[in-house]
Structures are given as C-alpha cells and as structure tokens.
C-alpha cells in the first residue's frame with residue numbers, strides 16, 4: 001500500500017472524499033488499524049461491503065482519504081452522522097481515524113480532522129464526538145493528546161454490548177417489584 005519511504009523534500013498529501021476506486025485501499029488501511037488497535041480482524045469482503053455501503057449513501061456518513069503523490073492511501077477517516085435528542089439533532093461520530101505509521105507527525109491526521117470539520121459544516125452539524133481506544137492500547141495517551149491538540153475535550157467513557165441473534169429484546173411489559181421510590185428518597 002505505501003511503497004517507498006517518504007523522501008526528504010516537501011511532499012504533498014491530498015485529503016479528499018473516498019470514491020469506489022478506493023475500496024480495496026481503504027480495506028487494507030482498516031485491516032492495519034484493527035491490527036494496531038487489537039480489534040477483531042475482518043475479511044476483505046466484509047470491509048469492502050461496509051465501505052461501498054457508506055459510499056453509496058451520503059446520509060450515513062463520509063469517508064475521507066489522505067492520498068500521497070504516488071496515489072497511495074496513507075490515512076483515512078470515517079465519520080457517521082448520528083441523531084440524538086440530547087444534542088438536540090445531528091452530530092458526527094468518528095468511527096475510524098488512522099495514518100500509516102511511516103507518515104505520522106506530518107499533520108495528516110490534523111488535515112483529516114480539518115476536512116471533517118468542513119464536511120460537518122456543510123451538513124449543518126456542529127458537534128463531533130469520538131470514542132478513544134481501550135486502556136490497553138499503548139499509544140492511548142498520544143491519541144488523547146492528538147485529539148486535545150485538535151480542540152477535542154473529554155466527555156467520559158464509552159461501553160459496548162455485543163448482542164447474540166437469538167436473544168429476546170426484552171421490550172414487552174414486565175412485572176417489577178414494589179412501588180417506585182418516594183420523592184424524598186434518593
């Protein structure tokens with residue numbers, strides 16, 4: 001994916017929206033991100049399908065890539081547009097952000113976030129959130145420092161629940177024990 005080492009001269013990196021031609025390049029980049037973060041590996045087919053679905057429907061979100069002068073994908077950012085009553089309305093949730101290790105510390109990550117800001121403003125979205133990697137990720141402090149340097153502030157921990165297919169949704173009316181607590185009880 002990322003052939004020769006960047007030379008000691010001024011080089012340019014183009015940040016642009018991904019196109020269907022980028023599907024396999026993005027897949028390789030996501031595989032590397034998952035490897036780095038210790039995430040569950042996904043097949044190229046799964047990654048290709050998810051990428052194509054995102055590219056086919058702008059209302060879901062946007063995929064940005066950073067492309068070298070040689071046409072290699074050296075970084076990418078995926079954002080999905082979410083809706084929440086508490087905002088209220090829509091906000092952007094960064095799903096993936098990655099820069100190839102050999103291309104880091106050249107402000108490509110910052111450039112991807114700036115391009116995301118432009119995309120969000122075009123969408124009328126005024127808030128961006130991101131979930132940081134887990135505490136066992138060795139570069140977590142550096143990742144946090146990166147987001148802080150780009151204007152992000154902490155909002156608390158995120159958690160996840162993986163649902164099995166055959167489990168009940170628990171949405172029916174259920175008997176509960178006792179009356180609700182009185183107003184004077186905490």
Ligand SMILES: CC(C)(COP(=O)(O)OP(=O)(O)OC[C@H]1O[C@@H](n2cnc3c(N)ncnc32)[C@H](O)[C@@H]1OP(=O)(O)O)[C@@H](O)C(=O)NCCC(=O)NCCS
Nearest residue numbers: 097098099104105106107108109110132139142143145146
């Ligand atoms: C976080 C990341 C996208 C930053 O990309 P980048 O192009 O290096 O970003 P910038 O050049 O704009 O900023 C560089 C700063 O990012 C921080 N940083 C965060 N993670 C880093 C890492 N793994 N290696 C080096 N610097 C990192 C450092 O503070 C660095 O500052 P420095 O150059 O003075 O040391 C990139 O390091 C990366 O892909 N990390 C692994 C995946 C990851 O953590 N993604 C975010 C998931 S929420």
